[in-house]
Amino acid sequence: MSKFVCTNLQSKSDMARVNYKGVETKIGVLNSYFCVSYQKFTTALNEGHLQDIGKSYPISDFTKMERDFYFRFPFPDEDHRKFGDVDDYHRSIPILIRDPSILNDYYDKSRPYEKVIKLESQLGILRESDNRKCLAAFFSYGNKGQTLRVEEDSKILKIVKQFMKNNVEPELDPEKKNLYKEIANRILDGYQLEMPKLKIHQSSRLSSKAENVASRLLKRKKGKGL
Structure with a gap:
């Protein structure tokens, strides 16, 4: 749980x-x-x-x-909320994972690998590997209440890259996209890390359906003289 x-x-x-x-x-x-x-x-x-x-x-x-x-x-x-004032105790951010090495998963290699982990909280820790303080990201996933506490820089960088490619890049809502970007930055802030340079591959671009939706929205705006 x-x-x-x-x-x-x-x-x-x-x-x-x-x-x-x-x-x-x-x-x-x-x-x-x-x-x-x-x-x-x-x-x-x-x-x-x-x-x-x-x-x-x-x-x-x-x-x-x-x-x-x-x-x-x-x-x-x-950020604007008062101390202790929240609407949703259970709030989390879903992150689509297509890299099985993150959860060390065994999977059917004949099918595309996809899992969702949910960013829930931060945990203040003193890392055993280098005795450095950090705010480690804490995730939940699966139907059995599995959890993932990430201490390693290498693993959290993998997760953030997945978040950027699989959630942020395809997002059509500008406000939500900016929110996701800032969340990614704050995850890394907990480890005193900077956002890595990302190469967005063809597979992580907008789907053709999403591209069609974006195209129609753009045409509507142009038709209104915006």
């Missing part, structure tokens, strides 16, 4: 709460803070807006990388 399913809440004692500007505010359950991103939490902490509520450890420990706390992914269209 995903770390961010609200039904994990068994009792009020499971609730993660803080005192934000004098108001008791729920931020999630246990170690899953699905109501606030790491960025918003650390900003509020540094500005002195947070205080403990019945915790056995200091609130400053919430942001320590070795604690394994899960934070809401910093979706760009939620």
Whole structure:
């Protein structure tokens, strides 16, 4: 089961709460803070807006990388929201994967490989490989609640490349396309990585159906003198 399913809440004692500007505010359950991103939490902490509520450890420990706390992914269209204010606890971003090496999958090679993983959250970690702090991306996939926590730079770069080629490039809605691009950048920001230069192959271009739709929309705009 995903770390961010609200039904994990068994009792009020499971609730993660803080005192934000004098108001008791729920931020999630246990170690899953699905109501606030790491960025918003650390900003509020540094500005002195947070205080403990019945915790056995200091609130400053919430942001320590070795604690394994899960934070809401910093979706760009939620930047304007107040601390702890979210509409969808379960929000995730689907990413189409056509590279079986990412999940180490066995598959029927006579058929095209396709799987969808869902970006859910960020996890503050201290990487064992190089002792470096990073905000690792956390994904769920499949029908059995499988999860994927990505620490390696090489793997997250593969995933972002798949996202750019299979989700961003074919997207026709300009607003959604820009949102996806910024999400890709924020995934990489968690690892202090830059967006790789991508070669968009023929297979990842718009389908003929999508191209026809785009062409018709363009003709309509031209007909209206836009």
